[in-house]
Amino acid sequence: MKKTGIDWGEVNATCDAMSPEEDSLARTIVTQMAEKWTLWTMAVLAEAGGPMRFSRVLEQVEGVSQKSLTKTLRQLERDGLVTREAFAEVPPRVEYAITELGMEMLAQVHPLWVWASANVKRFVEARERYDG
Amino acid sequence: MKKTGIDWGEVNATCDAMSPEEDSLARTIVTQMAEKWTLWTMAVLAEAGGPMRFSRVLEQVEGVSQKSLTKTLRQLERDGLVTREAFAEVPPRVEYAITELGMEMLAQVHPLWVWASANVKRFVEARERYDG
DNA sequence: TTCATTTGTTACCTCGAGGTACCTACAGCA
DNA sequence: TGCTGTAGGTACCTCGAGGTAACAAATGAA
Numbered sequence: 001m002k003k004t005g006i007d008w009g010e011v012n013a014t015c016d017a018m019s020p021e022e023d024s025l026a027r028t029i030v031t032q033m034a035e036k037w038t039l040w041t042m043a044v045l046a047e048a049g050g051p052m053r054f055s056r057v058l059e060q061v062e063g064v065s066q067k068s069l070t071k072t073l074r075q076l077e078r079d080g081l082v083t084r085e086a087f088a089e090v091p092p093r094v095e096y097a098i099t100e101l102g103m104e105m106l107a108q109v110h111p112l113w114v115w116a117s118a119n120v121k122r123f124v125e126a127r128e129r130y131d132g
Numbered sequence: 133m134k135k136t137g138i139d140w141g142e143v144n145a146t147c148d149a150m151s152p153e154e155d156s157l158a159r160t161i162v163t164q165m166a167e168k169w170t171l172w173t174m175a176v177l178a179e180a181g182g183p184m185r186f187s188r189v190l191e192q193v194e195g196v197s198q199k200s201l202t203k204t205l206r207q208l209e210r211d212g213l214v215t216r217e218a219f220a221e222v223p224p225r226v227e228y229a230i231t232e233l234g235m236e237m238l239a240q241v242h243p244l245w246v247w248a249s250a251n252v253k254r255f256v257e258a259r260e261r262y263d264g
Numbered sequence: 265t266t267c268a269t270t271t272g273t274t275a276c277c278t279c280g281a282g283g284t285a286c287c288t289a290c291a292g293c294a
Numbered sequence: 295t296g297c298t299g300t301a302g303g304t305a306c307c308t309c310g311a312g313g314t315a316a317c318a319a320a321t322g323a324a
Contacts, residue, residue, distance in 0.1 A: 026248045029255060034166030036282075054301060068282055070302065080258025090291045091300040101254055108247045112240040116158045122233055123161060126212025168312075186271060200312055202272065222321045223270040267324080277313080287304080294297085 029079070037064045037072045039109065042098060045082060046106055051095035081105060161211070169196045169204045171241065174230060177214060178238055183227035213237060 032038060044060040045052060052060075058069055073096060076082040081102035087093040098106075164170060176192040177184060184192075190201055205228055208214040213234035219225040230238075 025255060026245075026252050029248045029252075030171075030245065031166055031168075034163055036163075039162075055299090065283060066302075067284090067304090071282090078259055078262040079255055080261070086301090089300095090289080091298090092289090092302085094301060101251075101258070104247070104251075108244040112244060113158075113162065115236070115240045116161050119233075119236075120158050120161075123157060123211055126233070127210055129212070130210045187269095197313060198272075199274095199314090203312090218271090221270095222319085223268090224272085224319090226271065265324100268322090269320100272318090274317080275315090277315105279311085279313100281309085281311100283307080283309100285305090285307105288302085289300100292298085294295100 032075060032079075033105065033109065035072070037061060037068055038076065039106075039113075040064075041069065041072050042076065042081065042102055042106055045096060045098040046103060048097075051085070051097040054094050054096065057096060076102070164207060164211070165237070165241065167204070169193060169200055170208065171238075171245075172196075173201065173204050174208065174213065174234055174238055177228060177230040178235060180229075183217070183229040186226050186228065189228060208234070 040061050041057065041064075044057055048056075054069070054073075057073075058064065058066065061069060064072075073082060073084065077084045077096075079101075081099055083097050083099055085095045085097075087095075172193050173189065173196075176189055180188075180192075186201070186205075189205075190196065190198065193201060196204075205214060205216065209216045209228075211233075213231055215229050215231055217227045217229075219227070
């Protein structure tokens with residue numbers, strides 16, 4: 001029945017070996033990763049290939065509000081997924097860049113995203129079957 | 133700079149080839165996957181290796197409320213990730229099981245989860261650096 | 265007759281995500 | 295003397311997630 005060869009026991013064992021705080025943190029990481037603008041923001045910074053000003057990111061992540069982008073970037077910075085460098089100039093300049101850890105996380109997410117995109121039709125069919 | 137070898141252009145190309153509805157659906161799939169009880173529920177059904185009654189799932193997914201589990205299972209059923217079979221008995225019996233599509237999705241998520249668990253320490257350190 | 269069982273549904277509550285809109289500070293420029 | 299541009303902070307709003315608690319429906323058991 002386990003046709004995919006996934007050993008969920010292995011995952012559970014990994015979780016059991018962690019402290020409760022660590023366990024809940026792993027959960028938090030995955031949850032935040034799926035928040036509305038997080039992946040998109042990281043992808044934009046990854047594609048840029050170097051530091052990017054706040055307003056450039058704001059343009060590239062189409063539809064995000066200033067407030068939400070600020071919050072998203074703060075969280076990413078806190079988790080070590082992006083770096084932030086502020087320059088004491090007028091008008092102010094702040095540059096963001098993705099970190100090695102951020103690139104590693106994107107590498108993990110990448111196949112999932114590709115799979116989801118490639119299998120959209122199967123989901124559409126399932127929903128039509130259910131709704132109709 | 134793209135040290136991970138990820139070709140995000142490839143992902144974007146995939147997205148560009150989709151209709152807006154399909155694109156937003158792919159986004160929706162990934163978002164729902166990260167909702168509070170979704171992955172846990174799927175993992176429980178996958179580990180069971182066969183059909184499971186509602187109340188068994190309710191026990192295994194510790195902390196979930198009846199209402200939330202019902203909603204979670206409905207969404208999973210709608211997306212073709214689990215099956216639901218109701219028996220006309222008293223008291224009622226309803227059996228849930230994971231589908232092939234569900235197993236495939238778990239297979240995609242698995243490495244991400246393992247990576248997140250394995251790298252918890254790096255996130256903890258980043259947060260301590262930021263907060264302290 | 266009354267109660268337990270099982271799978272929901274519904275009303276009501278709280279909390280947080282995320283949006284819009286408006287405010288600052290300060291130098292340069294017309 | 296205003297006006298512009300940048301990176302944010304803050305007030306206020308709406309919307310949905312998710313919790314608790316109570317109820318339904320029907321049958322077999324006490």
